Each structure stands twice: as structure tokens, then as C-alpha cells.
Amino acid sequence: MATSFQGTTTKCTACDKTVYLVDKLTADNRVYHKACFRCHHCKGTLKLANYNSFEGVLYCRPHFDQLFKRTGSLDKSFEGTPKVVKPEKSVENEG
Known part of the structure; x- marks a missing residue:
């Protein structure tokens, strides 16, 4: 005798x-x-109103911004803080 309940076969990602x-939560x-709906980086609990995802990986908005937007690329290397290369202050004016 098989009884089926709505949603019992759905597995958490x-x-x-x-x-x-x-x-x-979908x-x-x-x-x-x-x-289980948590930021991959800080493990903080997320809500539908404050999450971002990239390639199926969940992030809170601050970490998504820090890891992706600030670097200007969608490179998933999280070994440290993104390095910002500042231009040299001495600019030569010719003419």
C-alpha cells in the first residue's frame, strides 16, 4: 500500500x-x-529578500558584492581579500 504526500520526495539542494x-524555501x-539557505562564505542564514547566487552558490549581499562586484570579475578565487591595484601617483606631463 503506497501513500504519497505532496513534497516528500523533494530533496534539499x-x-x-x-x-x-x-x-x-525555493x-x-x-x-x-x-x-540550509545560507551564505557559502559566512554561513549566515539568508532570506529571499537578501540573497544573491552565482552558478548555484548562495551568498549574502555583502559577501556577493565583496567577492564579485568589487573585483570587477566573477572569479571564484576566495583565497584572500581582493587586491586593488592603485595607479602610480607620479604622472609625467609632457609638452
């Missing part, structure tokens, strides 16, 4: 465990437990 309707066409 983060932990791969069953997500039930009361704990279900973002970017992916399903998460509310507790």
Missing part, C-alpha cells in the same frame, strides 16, 4: 535530505530547508 512543505528553481 544543500543537504540532500527530504524537504517538507512547512520548511520549504530560490533560483532550487529547493532548500529554511535552515
Whole structure:
């Protein structure tokens, strides 16, 4: 005797465990437990109103901005703080 309940076969993208309707959160066409919807960088809990994602990886807005926008590239090298190259102050004026 097989009984089926709506949503019991849905797995969380983060932990791969069953997500039930009361704990279900959908973002970017992916399903998460509310507790698993966290920033990849700081592990802070996210809300639908304050998250960003890149290639399926979730980030809080501050870390998304810090890791991607500030560097001007979508390079996923997080080994340290993005290095900002400042131009030399001595500019030669010819003429």
C-alpha cells in the first residue's frame, strides 16, 4: 500500500535530505530547508529578500558584492581579500 504526500520526495539542494512543505524555501528553481539557505562564505542564514547566487552558490549581499562586484570579475578565487591595484601617483606631463 503506497501513500504519497505532496513534497516528500523533494530533496534539499544543500543537504540532500527530504524537504517538507512547512520548511520549504525555493530560490533560483532550487529547493532548500529554511535552515540550509545560507551564505557559502559566512554561513549566515539568508532570506529571499537578501540573497544573491552565482552558478548555484548562495551568498549574502555583502559577501556577493565583496567577492564579485568589487573585483570587477566573477572569479571564484576566495583565497584572500581582493587586491586593488592603485595607479602610480607620479604622472609625467609632457609638452
